[in-house]
Amino acid sequence: MIFKMKDYKKYSISYLWICVTFIWASLISSAVWSWGSLLSFYGYHPLANNLHRLYALAVIFLLWMTGILYYLTVKKKSILSETAAADIEPTQPDIATDTDTEHFFAKHKVKLGNKKKGLFLIMQLGEANPSPLIPQIIRLAPCGQLIASEFDRRGQAGWAEFTSAIYAECCSTIRSADQKLSALWTDLISQCARRITTLPVNSLIITTDYATITNEQQWQNVQAAIMDMTKQLHHRLGYVPPVYFLLKDAQTISGFSEYFQSVSDLQNHALLGITIPVTAKIDAAAYEAMLARGFKTLQKDIEAQIAEKLNRFSGQHEPHALFWFPARFADFLNQYKQRLEQLALFLSGIGGLPPRAAAIACCTTDHVRFLKSFLLYVHNDTATAEHIAAIRQRRRKRRTGLVLASLLIIGLSAGVWTYIFWQSREYLAAFSAKLSATDAALSDMNKHPQKSFSLTSVVTPLLMTRQLMDEQNTNLLRRMAVGSDLRRSLIETHDQLADKYLLPQIVQQLETELRITGTNYSSRNHLFDALALYLSLAGRLVLSEQDLQQLTQNVFKTLGQDYAQNDQMMREIKDLFRAGRVPIRPDNALIEQAQLQLTDLSQASRALYLLEQYSQAAGLSPWQASEIIGPDADDIISFRRPETSQYRIPGLYTKSGFDTIIIPRFSDAIQSVIKTEKVWSKIRPADPSTLAQDVLTTYSTHFYQRWTEYLLNISINPPEVTVVSNQQGMQIRGTYKAPLLKLLSNIAEQTALIPFDTKVSSDLELANNRSSWKDKLPFASLRAFLKNNKTTGTELPLSDQLFSILSGIEKLQARLDTADSTSDGSADLETKLLEQYRRLQELTPELPFPLRPWMEQFSENAKPTLGTAIKKSLGNLWDKQNYGICKMLTTNRYPFQQNTSDEIALEDFTRLFGPDGIFAHFTNEALQPYVDTKSLPWRWRKSSARFLNKASLDMFEKADLIRRSFFQADQKMPSFTVKIRAQKLPDNIAIAIMQIGDTSVSASAQQNDTVSVSGPVSNNENSSKVLIFTDKWHEIASADGPWSLFRLLDQGKVTQITDGQYRVSFAAQGKSVSFLLDFSALYPAYNKALLETFRCTTLN
Structure with a gap:
């Protein structure tokens, strides 16, 4: 078969061209329909009136392309399949000579x-x-x-x-x-x-x-x-x-x-x-x-x-x-x-x-x-x-899959475009309504000039709409592919309203206030200061360089001064606006009055209001909106200084004059809070939008100003806590930048200074839109904690418990500094100190921010020295009281040591491993808090593993297994039960007997007995032996003492069948006999590896 590659390539290219054309036509149709929807709503394009016709044409075009593709790929199978059919016809090569x-x-x-x-x-x-x-x-x-x-x-x-x-x-x-x-x-x-x-x-x-x-x-x-x-x-x-x-x-x-x-x-x-x-x-x-x-x-x-x-x-x-x-x-x-x-x-x-x-x-x-x-x-x-x-079948499936995938992609694309532009229509409709309301308000002011309007009522609605256009169109409409022509037309409409209504009203308001203060209208300095003060508030939020040029010219024209003759003054105003600050003259009464008016207007509350409006239009939370705005967010809060990273705002009025307070930029403050939230994970309230509101609310009152700076500073840089030891490495004391108790008391005092009853302006209430805003202020949980709110039940309040623990730690540390490190009193103090730290670790998860991270850091820094103290405390307790006894009773004693004639007495065995023995008592009373006994094998807890060794833990675990093997029902003396049965005897042995104490297990050719034997027997004369009878009785193994059964098994060959079941064989003089022993229990008593590897060790 000779395959025709040129035909295959030709039809493959045609097929690819059909798919590309179809996808491209679908995208163009979606774009035309989407643009038609937008233009129809606002009437900015001649095709807008034919929106439905455009949509119908787009749908018809999509259906037409779909039909062509279906006809070519499904109905016309010959395009891609006839060639394959022709391929199987063998081509006859007509080569007959070597030259071809x-x-x-x-x-x-x-x-x-x-x-x-x-x-x-x-x-x-x-x-x-x-x-x-x-x-x-x-x-x-x-x-x-x-x-x-x-x-x-x-x-x-x-x-x-x-x-x-x-x-x-x-x-x-x-x-x-x-x-x-x-x-x-x-x-x-x-x-x-x-x-x-x-x-x-x-x-x-x-x-x-x-x-x-x-x-x-x-x-x-x-x-x-x-x-x-x-x-x-x-x-x-x-x-x-x-x-x-x-x-x-x-x-x-x-x-x-x-x-x-x-x-x-x-x-x-x-x-x-x-x-x-x-x-x-x-x-x-x-x-x-x-x-x-x-x-x-x-x-x-x-x-x-x-x-x-x-x-x-x-x-x-x-x-x-x-x-x-x-x-x-x-x-x-x-x-x-x-x-x-x-x-x-x-x-x-x-x-x-x-x-x-x-x-x-x-x-x-x-x-x-x-x-x-x-x-x-x-x-x-x-x-x-x-x-x-x-x-062929695989090719047909691939073609069908490609068609379905193309249709799916096109459908998803059309759905996404539809959703985006539908959301754009809703947003622009709301924006148009706000613009119309502003136009109506300003028209009303123009029709009734005799009516008194405050500067706030003039500036706020206009700033709101212009800010929305300037910020939102840049960040949102541009992302949604809305053209610059539409945005430019909206801004031009707004600027016409500003030129027509805003500047005359500002001048009228200024003239009224100047007359009230008795200042001459022609006073250049007074006019300059007042105009700069108010226009900084009104203009810096919206003015670009082009807007600044036009506004300055309009101001001079409105005041009746020739622009060409006052070029120097115009440059001064422009420079003033660019610098973002106003000159402060302590002897100027007008500036003082304007300063107080600024405080009443509450810049922060208005900034919050604009931020909320922006977030609602964008479908974002204020937290997300502030991150999107980024460095430009500082334009919302105050005056900009491009050459620095901070703002200068008029500060508190004092007898000595005006004080200038430098506070972080708004964006820096937001980033500080974000950093704090990431580090300590406790500052953000349940509602993400309240975080930005809380920060702005904190800045809105000068009482909050210094307080928030203080709290943010100590939150990001908490008190340093280090725990050191003396030369012997056994005592603990804390070194702080400031005593912790005094610091907590200072927090309580500063919290009491917050004016919870301060009257909130109408703008602030509108911005928060909630009645319980005072409960949402920063560190509300800390204030509740320091007020000693009673908890449920009979327990003390958390604050009392914390102060009690910290006081106890400080007192114990002070006593340890003067105590003799080798005395018993020092060990007792260390034990009490460890108990206080355990209480602190249990209480820490319930503490509010920022106390919880402080206590976690305090405990973390104390771990190395605490580990030394714990190891020393446990080591002294074990080594002084128990290690010597354990060493004496187990060294060179059977069954812990083979090939020795000395045995551990059952009373001494009980003293070590019994339910009330040395190991059980030490484990339950001293070791339990530091060991996870539920895991197999035992392991130290995470807080203890770094300073306690594994060998000592193995000793206590083996001791516990020995206790479970010999004291299964918490008996007062060790005991176990074993079932013994003799196996089939060889022909040369008539009878075999295993005797343990007074109990005998016998076997013969006619009968094999199974007998239960208990041990060990508290009798030094107790004996065990194995006897066989051929022509006479022969004793082939024997042992004496309370551990005689174990010694008897040591003389035979022991083979483990299952866990707890063994076969033991005894041989002598060419004769051999075997017995089956069943120690079956959860913890079998016969465990040579456990007994022989047990050794007493120290903890230090």
């Missing part, structure tokens, strides 16, 4: 150039006239350029000389019986292997004339040469590929194959693949018939394997080459059936026999007709037809 070989292979190449999935290393040796097909095969094979380039470099004559030299070297090596290859041969193999290490080698094909091989020694030399060659490949590649030998006559094949099949080393190394004869001439008809018969014979044996290969490739891995070596299959079919099966697997494994496989001939020059017959056979194969049908 290159053209033949170029026509049949089919994707061989880019597929590098294998490598065939072809080495043709000893051919005086190498076949011209060899370089063609090499060029087509992936990565075959290695030898092809060598061929091109040398030319045909040079190649023959090169291969002849290698052949001569090989023959010389064989004749001389040398076991190593010559340098030329080794160099060729090394170069090839070195340059192919990055790709897998599928096979190694060797062709040569072995007619000179006549005896056994020569065959051995060939074997050694091939083995050395494959070792070179294994060294370079890491594995040995199959080797295929191409032989010329049947006699050589017979001798070669018989010899190499008998060599196990070659078989183990997979050196022999197939030996294939090569003939000089080809009969096309005979080969075609021979090929058909051969494949039909093999099909029965390898049909399942070929089908598996076809399914594995399934069209995903295109074949890269199919090497075929013609041979006389009919003559050698029965003799080499197994080799033919291997050859079929070799072909299917490399090419998979898919429909587009390329067939390449090798070793002879006139194989074109054979290739033709082979291609015809492959095309007519049933498995190949099924493979082609499967490929």
